[in-house]
Amino acid sequence: MVKIGNLELGDFPLLLAPMEDVSDPPFRAVCKENGADLMYTEFISSEGLIRDAAKSVQKLDIFEYERPIGIQIFGNEIESMREAAAIAEAAGPDILDINYGCPVNKVACKGAGAGILLDIDKMVSMTAEIVKSVKIPVTVKTRLGWDENTIRIVEVAERLQDVGIQAISIHARTRKQMYKGTADWSYLNQVKANPRLHIPVFGNGDIDSPEKAAEYRQKYDVDGMMIGRASIGYPWIFDEIKHYFKTGEHLPAPDLDERIAVTKKHLDFSVKWKGEKLGILEMRRHYTNYFRGMPNFKPFRTEMVTAESYDHVCSILDQVGEVYADYQF
Missing domain, CATH: 3.20.20.70 (Aldolase class I)
Structure with missing residues (x-):
């Protein structure tokens, strides 16, 4: 111990x-x-x-x-x-x-x-x-x-x-x-x-x-x-x-639904703790990392890092879930 x-x-x-x-x-x-x-x-x-x-x-x-x-x-x-x-x-x-x-x-x-x-x-x-x-x-x-x-x-x-x-x-x-x-x-x-x-x-x-x-x-x-x-x-x-x-074995990698859920949880806490404006601003550094390796993700990332409201970011995350529904990590 x-x-x-x-x-x-x-x-x-x-x-x-x-x-x-x-x-x-x-x-x-x-x-x-x-x-x-x-x-x-x-x-x-x-x-x-x-x-x-x-x-x-x-x-x-x-x-x-x-x-x-x-x-x-x-x-x-x-x-x-x-x-x-x-x-x-x-x-x-x-x-x-x-x-x-x-x-x-x-x-x-x-x-x-x-x-x-x-x-x-x-x-x-x-x-x-x-x-x-x-x-x-x-x-x-x-x-x-x-x-x-x-x-x-x-x-x-x-x-x-x-x-x-x-x-x-x-x-x-x-x-x-x-x-x-x-x-x-x-x-x-x-x-x-x-x-x-x-x-x-x-x-x-x-x-x-x-x-x-x-x-x-x-x-x-x-x-x-x-x-x-x-x-x-x-x-x-x-x-x-x-x-x-x-x-000695690997856990399965988190799937897309899990990544989106954790990103939303992180965002939600950030907004509650810092207020919407600062909370959204300081989350921007994290989006690329949560979805690292996904092909053709740049347009979604660009939209997320320029979004100015909590609801807008959540709607983009929902779009990611729909567009990449079949994507396997």
Whole structure:
């Protein structure tokens, strides 16, 4: 049984990665229904929380059916992160997660996210202060290092454990790699081989099929996996991986009716949570992914991403169901 604090997550939990502009409550809802064991909010700026910025505060929204749920924060100032941690804890999550992995310039080049991998001592000090400031379990998401010359992930995991974190998720790329190249999970073997390390280690990067999940589970000895990009438009991946672990067989791919039903459910929640205008706008990034691979789909996609009302989008989805009624995935 994998545990974070007193939180029991099963024998090999599958986590939904926190993804900016993706892993909001509507998306988390469909992932939870399809097998995600632990989910995190989008990362939230510590400075935004302290300033009470509307966008940052809205990201604190969590719902009972999502539990266990973690709120993830990022920043480069220790005192700001302490204050933000307290604000996040007050929102009632089960876990507080610290983002030490975001590679984008506007975050990393200001010393936050993956930028802190250039100052491990500060990373450890910041983590220690956050752990002391909250009562809920603190976890960390990070990368291997800034570049191939600064990979100290075995030391980082041990030092963060020693100041109180209760699990670590490692994206097996450097910041320099961004999302390119291949994730090198061999470093996770090294982390797990450290006899002093006893907290759960979750692997992240390139898990895009049940076969790869099974191969990496056996090969790299991690305690669970965090799935990000492969879940966008395909929340079924969590249940598919679990089924493959148990049986060695594939679940049937979701058919068109299921894809349309889940898209509508996602859209419905998005509109209820954000209002019709913003809810429709922020769903536009998902349509291509839900219907990936369907031939001659571009006209429908174009119409969906320009539709301005909930009813219009639903009518287009109904048309898709009629036109592609015989299509097999």
